[in-house]
Amino acid sequence: MSRKDQQLVPISLTDLEHNAHVTMSINALDYYRSGANEMQTLRDNQDAFSRIRLRPRILRDVSKVDTTTTLLGHPVSSPICIAPTAMQRLANDAGEKATARAAAKAKTCMILSSWSTTTAEDTIAAGREIPVDTETPGLPLYWFQLYVYKDRVATEQLIRRVEKVGYKALVITVDTPFLGRRLADVRNVFKLPPHMTMANFENKDSKVTMATILDQEEAAMEAAEALLEKNGAGKKKETRVIRQESSLAAYVVSQIDPTLSWKDIAWVRSITKLPIVVKGVLTAEDAIMAANIGVEGILVSNHGGRQLDGVLATIDALPEVLEAVRGRNVEVYLDGGVRKGTDVFKALALGAKAVFLGRPILWGLAHDGEEGVSLALSLLKQELDLAMALAGCCKISDITRDYVQYGHAARL
């Protein structure tokens, strides 16, 4: 049987992941599925949900369940949203446009990555082609994920572009001063295929261009070769090893500002009226800093286990973040390892306002483009709906801390 023949008719996110594993090229699959180093945090993001148990209530009328909620005041059909993931055209040629259209159909929030393979303008335009169905509650919502570039003019230019076309919040990623070390990408010499670009930087007026990206790669490779020559190594294998360190990681080193600090969050705050969500908070201390600086949202995230390996699973970090900002005017969201309706339920029970999906959206894209993303979103929404009914909750605000407990021992 060929790998492709092993595909399943998907009835869960795990099935979609399985299908992606048997159909995608190893280069793209490894880039998507990898975590950093030993991938301890990647595994723990999912495992930690299993350590939490549910406390359902019975004999309530659950014939009607309503999953609608709001994000920074915008109505959405459910608290299941789309995390930013770079380079979605690696999964399917329709890439970010397909995701935007599926988000519009699902009436949920999509965060577009700065490092998309479709421009911010084309992505939102694709989503807006979907007629809004007025029969069901909620509206599509698009937020933009921002990497702060060393070049602040380029950063501001990007902010102006996304403000202009209607993105409703900036999600500033703060856990990537350098790229985490994903071993499979190093081994595969991960590269974006030549016909794809980091589309937001293609524009002739952009300060950061594909040429800058490629120049950096070239420069890093030349430096590596010079070093080997100087050391008299000259062994092809070693050259390859050093080259392998140098594509995405070199780009991040060259462009992303590792000096980023709270004053830069304040700077972004000072130049835009868009609400700001800080993505990558894992501790109470940083949650307080974020609230003090006046951001509207905190996304508890460890970047899907792709940055610092060994940090807490996000569902384990969530309670301390929530406790730290209790009573403050800031929404708290979570991403990382959400794969089942009960995972969503547990995150909401602990106090998250919404959850964001990274890889499952990519698996949906790889499976069947826009339809695949719609399937991923609807499978999870159906699971949440059922989990709510079986736990005795008819609406999102019914889901409280009383519905979960840690571990399997009885509460004494």
Ligand SMILES: Cc1cc2nc3c(=O)[nH]c(=O)nc-3n(C[C@H](O)[C@H](O)[C@H](O)COP(=O)(O)O)c2cc1C
């Ligand atoms: C392939 C891939 C690319 C990603 N690209 C970005 C990105 O460009 N910006 C960002 O802030 N986070 C990025 N992330 C992290 C996600 O936004 C999110 O934090 C993570 O995927 C959530 O975990 P999950 O994949 O288990 O759902 C990426 C994650 C993956 C898997």
Ligand SMILES: CC(C)CC(=O)C(=O)O
């Ligand atoms: C930094 C980019 C390569 C995208 C990203 O955030 C990731 O791959 O996790």
